[in-house]
Amino acid sequence: MEREVLIEVKDLYKSFGQHKVLKGINTTISKGEVVAIIGPSGCGKSTFLRSLNLLEEPTSGTVTFEGTDITDESVDINKMREKMGMVFQQFNLFPNMTIRENIMLAPVKRGKMTKEGAAERADELLARISLLDKADAYPAQLSGGQKQRIAIIRALAMNPDVMLFDEPTSALDPEMVGEVLELMRELAAEGMTMVVVTHEMGFAKEVASRILFINEGVIQEDNEPKELFANPRSQRLRDFLSKIL
Amino acid sequence: MTMKNRKRVTLYLCVAVLFVAGIVGFGYYKSQTAKKKAEEIKKNIITGVNDLPGKKIGVQLGTTGDIYAGDYEKDGSGTVIERFNKGADAVQALKVGKIDCVIIDEEPAKAYVEKNEELRILNEEFTKEEYAICIDKSNAALRQQINTALNELKEERVLKQIKDYYTGADDVKGKNPYIPQKDVVRKNGTLSVATNAEFKPYEYFDQGEIVGIDIDIMQAICDKLGMALEVQNMDFDAIITAVSSGKADVGAAGMTVTEDRLKSIDFTDSYTTSTQVIIVRDEMAVQKDRSFQESFYDNFIKDNRYEYLLKGLGNTLVITLFAVMLGIALGLLIALVRTGYDRAGKLPLLNFICKVYLTVMRGTPAVVQLMIIYYVILTAVQNKIVVAIIGFGLNSAAYVAEVIRSGIMSVDNGQFEAGRSLGLSYQQTMKSVIIPQAIKNILPALGNEFIVLIKETSISGYIGLMDLTKGGDIIRSITYEAYLPLYAVALIYLVIVLLLTAGVNRLERKLRGNER
Numbered sequence: 001m002e003r004e005v006l007i008e009v010k011d012l013y014k015s016f017g018q019h020k021v022l023k024g025i026n027t028t029i030s031k032g033e034v035v036a037i038i039g040p041s042g043c044g045k046s047t048f049l050r051s052l053n054l055l056e057e058p059t060s061g062t063v064t065f066e067g068t069d070i071t072d073e074s075v076d077i078n079k080m081r082e083k084m085g086m087v088f089q090q091f092n093l094f095p096n097m098t099i100r101e102n103i104m105l106a107p108v109k110r111g112k113m114t115k116e117g118a119a120e121r122a123d124e125l126l127a128r129i130s131l132l133d134k135a136d137a138y139p140a141q142l143s144g145g146q147k148q149r150i151a152i153i154r155a156l157a158m159n160p161d162v163m164l165f166d167e168p169t170s171a172l173d174p175e176m177v178g179e180v181l182e183l184m185r186e187l188a189a190e191g192m193t194m195v196v197v198t199h200e201m202g203f204a205k206e207v208a209s210r211i212l213f214i215n216e217g218v219i220q221e222d223n224e225p226k227e228l229f230a231n232p233r234s235q236r237l238r239d240f241l242s243k244i245l
Numbered sequence: 246m247t248m249k250n251r252k253r254v255t256l257y258l259c260v261a262v263l264f265v266a267g268i269v270g271f272g273y274y275k276s277q278t279a280k281k282k283a284e285e286i287k288k289n290i291i292t293g294v295n296d297l298p299g300k301k302i303g304v305q306l307g308t309t310g311d312i313y314a315g316d317y318e319k320d321g322s323g324t325v326i327e328r329f330n331k332g333a334d335a336v337q338a339l340k341v342g343k344i345d346c347v348i349i350d351e352e353p354a355k356a357y358v359e360k361n362e363e364l365r366i367l368n369e370e371f372t373k374e375e376y377a378i379c380i381d382k383s384n385a386a387l388r389q390q391i392n393t394a395l396n397e398l399k400e401e402r403v404l405k406q407i408k409d410y411y412t413g414a415d416d417v418k419g420k421n422p423y424i425p426q427k428d429v430v431r432k433n434g435t436l437s438v439a440t441n442a443e444f445k446p447y448e449y450f451d452q453g454e455i456v457g458i459d460i461d462i463m464q465a466i467c468d469k470l471g472m473a474l475e476v477q478n479m480d481f482d483a484i485i486t487a488v489s490s491g492k493a494d495v496g497a498a499g500m501t502v503t504e505d506r507l508k509s510i511d512f513t514d515s516y517t518t519s520t521q522v523i524i525v526r527d528e529m530a531v532q533k534d535r536s537f538q539e540s541f542y543d544n545f546i547k548d549n550r551y552e553y554l555l556k557g558l559g560n561t562l563v564i565t566l567f568a569v570m571l572g573i574a575l576g577l578l579i580a581l582v583r584t585g586y587d588r589a590g591k592l593p594l595l596n597f598i599c600k601v602y603l604t605v606m607r608g609t610p611a612v613v614q615l616m617i618i619y620y621v622i623l624t625a626v627q628n629k630i631v632v633a634i635i636g637f638g639l640n641s642a643a644y645v646a647e648v649i650r651s652g653i654m655s656v657d658n659g660q661f662e663a664g665r666s667l668g669l670s671y672q673q674t675m676k677s678v679i680i681p682q683a684i685k686n687i688l689p690a691l692g693n694e695f696i697v698l699i700k701e702t703s704i705s706g707y708i709g710l711m712d713l714t715k716g717g718d719i720i721r722s723i724t725y726e727a728y729l730p731l732y733a734v735a736l737i738y739l740v741i742v743l744l745l746t747a748g749v750n751r752l753e754r755k756l757r758g759n760e761r
Contacts, residue, residue, distance in 0.1 A: 055662055082668035092663035096681050105677060106667035151663075158668060 557716025
């Protein structure tokens with residue numbers, strides 16, 4: 001079945017000064033896909049993910065989202081980002097706002113919802129993850145797992161077409177990883193398009209529809225999880241897998 | 246919480262106790278050293294003009310005494326001229342033995358000596374001089390009008406009546422004051438007169454009003470010219486600048502015509518002759534110690550003198566409050582331009598202008614800035630409080646800008662990225678996410694800026710504005726006592742600063758409460 005293309009990346013290069021991080025990345029991500037990105041640290045996987053919503057501006061190359069080249073300067077990047085939710089390793093909840101206010105901020109400020117509508121939506125999302133009782137709490141009063149789940153629904157409140165996850169469980173205590181992965185699993189099951197930079201190989205194997213192995217700034221392998229784990233084609237992937245599994 | 250409160254109360258008590266101990270200790274020290282000093286002082290006795298070389302001479306800055314005494318400074322005899330902003334300060338310095346004599350006009354000298362039994366005027370006069378009203382060179386028409394009015398007043402013996410009222414023999418002194426004429430139509434505008442109300446009997450404060458010979462003469466002239474009188478008080482050495490910059494129409498402050506002054510300003514005909522005399526300590530007089538109660542009554546209660554402090558305090562608070570608001574508003578704008586440039590290279594030209602502004606404002610003294618703003622830039626603005634608010638606000642903005650900038654920089658970049666990734670624009674992210682957190686981070690520093698500023702406003706006296714410090718100065722110039730007025734002023738500042746510190750701490754705890 002031919003799926004609708006959501007994101008198309010062409011010849012993406014990114015350097016920080018003399019240091020070349022991305023050295024020509026080409027790929028497409030279709031609607032409904034769950035793409036896991038793995039690779040050794042410093043390989044450029046986070047930079048790649050952050051390039052997708054232009055938190056990092058590519059040195060050259062294009063990123064096309066829903067048919068619009070978002071690297072074009074005339075494009076209103078804020079409009080594009082409304083449709084691309086992002087979740088960070090460090091949660092990045094706003095510490096000066098309550099949980100409800102955290103969730104309501106963007107929908108209200110971007111004119112997507114009224115205050116009442118946004119508050120209703122926030123409570124609905126909080127109820128879904130069973131944290132409605134924390135609506136008036138501040139982020140500092142929550143555990144890491146709770147914070148990350150709230151960061152996820154904060155992004156969901158904008159009704160994005162794609163969710164980008166940048167190592168969402170790396171900053172969590174081990175016992176809290178499960179609840180976050182569980183929520184992500186649910187999202188995947190509902191058909192949300194997701195791009196996930198992760199070290200959780202179990203999650204990648206089980207949930208992802210496709211895995212990209214990035215090494216030294218290029219996509220070294222691009223395959224279905226079973227195939228990728230069972231028959232790694234390159235020596236580098238074999239080395240990488242042997243170290244982490 | 247209660248533990249903390251108790252600690253704070255203890256701290257304040259300690260400060261209060263130390264302060265009182267300081268006052269008492271200083272009083273004791275003073276009485277002990279007074280005896281020693283008296284012996285030293287006897288070595289530097291002055292009995293006439295010939296004794297002046299080699300001595301320490303006190304004068305009022307910019308007065309005739311200053312000009313003539315300056316000659317001794319250059320003759321190689323080691324004479325030291327101490328220049329005071331006010332005659333009363335010079336007299337105080339003489340009383341405590343910091344200088345050996347004061348050269349000053351005869352009439353104020355009489356007033357000083359009358360109040361201070363341990364001082365006397367030497368029989369030998371220093372020099373004679375003529376007083377006149379100074380006026381800008383471009384204003385020849387007004388000068389002509391005033392000369393005509395002065396001539397008429399002389400012929401009608403009004404000038405004599407006024408002088409007699411203040412300085413005449415006992416049978417006329419205080420008997421027949423000049424009464425402003427009520428039936429005059431004041432259709433010819435306002436005559437703004439610059440003076441220095443610390444020069445009794447020519448101009449001085451009496452129950453909150455500026456009165457004196459010069460003031461009455463100016464009132465009489467206004468009556469002749471059909472004008473309304475407006476008196477502006479300022480430092481003596483600021484009067485000529487004020488007149489030539491148009492801040493005031495004329496200056497009437499017991500001012501002598503000298504060649505130097507004629508270079509920058511014109512004078513009317515002379516309206517009186519005065520003599521410069523030498524005040525010295527009277528070795529014969531027995532120093533009488535006044536009790537604290539007497540002194541307190543004299544400095545604060547008598548003639549409602551505490552009102553100078555109250556009014557000054559009011560001005561200090563108003564200036565500080567509005568200057569802080571201006572400073573924060575402008576400082577925030579500058580900080581936003583600077584961080585916008587640092588983060589995204591936006592508005593390079595505006596950023597450059599802001600950088601120059603910061604460099605200049607932080608690289609020059611606030612008092613110089615204040616005077617430049619008053620005498621050079623805002624010459625058209627007559628309301629000194631407004632000038633002071635603008636001056637201190639502009640100065641404070643430079644410091645606040647850097648405080649806010651560091652506050653913005655201290656917010657984790659992840660917060661910025663989270664805002665942007667949700668679709669918020671740069672401005673929305675700054676306004677809703679970054680700045681509220683930045684403000685919280687810098688609240689102690691901002692509170693500190695407020696505290697610094699409230700003390701900084703004590704230089705308002707330089708543009709003749711009566712703030713708290715100047716209020717104390719006026720009391721000092723009336724009672725010739727340094728001790729109580731200065732301590733009272735210091736104590737009021739200290740109390741305000743302690744209250745502010747407590748307030749800032751409270752606010753900070755309240756804001757932080759959410760995050761801990």
